[in-house]
């Protein structure tokens with residue numbers, strides 16, 4: 472079937488995985504949320520007869536605000552980071568610059584709302600050059616760390632995008648999975664904790680907490696920007712369960728758990744890169760996200776052959792600036808990676 476441009480922008484790794492396959496295509500960690508979180512959510516079920524209240528919303532925003540050292544009025548709870556993208560057109564940008572290769576949902580949301588967009592395509596090794604962004608752009612959207620390149624832009628480069636009259640939108644969906652491998656500091660280049668009125672940070676709880684099905688995230692930004700984002704939104708936009716999950720995952724114990732997981736991912740990524748070095752692939756390094764970008768010859772064929780061997784990897788060509796020879800693979804345990812490397816050695820020329 473012919474793929475439209477919309478199909479390509481809407482493509483997600485989940486459709487590349489069939490039951491029983493070894494899944495390198497999706498970046499969610501695990502099948503579902505941890506037991507403690509399920510219990511918290513289960514405890515809320517009996518109260519579903521009530522509408523979610525302002526008080527619950529404020530309580531959850533307080534927890535998120537405390538996690539980031541910000542005020543509750545700088546927090547907007549979201550049905551996943553994806554909802555944040557869908558709200559961006561309410562800010563009525565004249566020209567939105569989208570830094571690619573990157574996750575394509577922001578571009579789709581803006582384009583479908585009739586916003587003029589311009590792609591800023593970074594070449595390998597995909598480092599951010601603020602000078603490439605057109606001055607006329609009053610909104611710039613970029614991911615940090617970036618999906619699918621796994622590049623982590625230094626915070627000062629992100630902040631160098633700021634200009635009078637411009638909003639910088641940073642998709643930090645994977646920031647909680649990053650760590651400075653030398654110092655061990657978590658979320659090293661995040662700008663989430665800076666109270667800057669012209670920087671909007673979107674966070675997701677999907678990946679770390681295996682909550683893709685519940686839809687949980689939040690925005691951090693200036694109160695005026697958040698007010699404009701909210702204009703026209705449905706009453707009770709989030710369920711009580713979403714509100715509870717966002718609060719629960721932002722409490723200090725949960726944040727400590729996510730940072731421990733980030734360190735585990737970093738260790739797994741080192742092992743994975745070492746094993747992949749034995750396969751006929753090029754790895755985009757250094758990498759900071761819970762995934763690696765690979766380049767292979769005849770990528771489409773390689774992906775098909777891996778699929779025949781029960782291994783799903785994410786195609787790269789739906790990301791502007793990448794080709795069919797790019798594949799994204801989630802960071803996984805040594806045993807899984809050994810299977811991938813064995814298969815790659817068989818199928819790559």
Ligand SMILES: Cc1ncc(COP(=O)(O)O)c(C=O)c1O
Pocket residue numbers: 550551552553554574614617618642644645674675676677683686687688
């Ligand atoms: C880079 C990036 N940002 C945002 C999202 C959206 O996440 P959520 O599930 O919170 O809507 C994804 C999901 O794949 C993603 O990869």
